[in-house]
Amino acid sequence: TLRKYPSVPNLERMCTKEYVIPETDVTIDKGTLVMIPTYALHHDPEYFPDPEKFDPDRFSKENKNSFPQYTYLPFGEGPRICIGMRFGLMQVKVALATLLSKYEFSICEKSSVPLILAPVSPLTTAKGGIWLKISPRDS
Template structure:
């Protein structure tokens, strides 16, 4: 997977005078698939908070969410629901290929939230991640150090973060 990513980064950069420009990183389709799959499995914010501002009857039911009710949207729960993401514990960037992505129902993949109060830094964050990863993956090869316990354990008190250090072995390509 990492080799495939490196190959794409190098190929795209060759077409762009080896310069990491906006156009170059936007052309790195596989890189974006890897980023999305990472945000699916490890959404930094695992849930969204909302407050209901009007009484709302759920369609086809007698359940009414009353004005003022606090609501939690489980982003992480949706991202691991096998109905939307089969074999959810498998890291599989192909879920986000142009063809497969179109099959993902709306509001099931929401690492940046949704609606009028979604993340204001969405595009900026994705751009920074693209540039950062393109810079390091083209020059270095990463392997998980054997001391790291897999699967990783997470502290989910607020933001999702690994409980222990994630040690990586790094070598130049």
């Protein structure tokens, strides 16, 4: 899900030294603010075939090397990687396990399928929200 809908669709980084883009005459000067289009990378069919398909197997041990390093950046990368990454992942696992053990979830008719993203938002959000029907599981 973080590939299809990254919480931050773009990352900004400051170029720390002059850099020439390989096989071009383009130079990025030191101090230049560089925008990294996370959403675009995550939806590029060159790196992720059939990018609109939700396929958790893309990240299995067998497939994790099928796309180049730094094309999947849900938490950023390098010295400025999100410090809450491990904590956030653990919280999500615990919350999901708890919720899925106690409730059944289904898509409500108010939700658009396929999902339509809000066109103007600094974060990846669904236009009109995501509506779910939640029912307690039978004990």
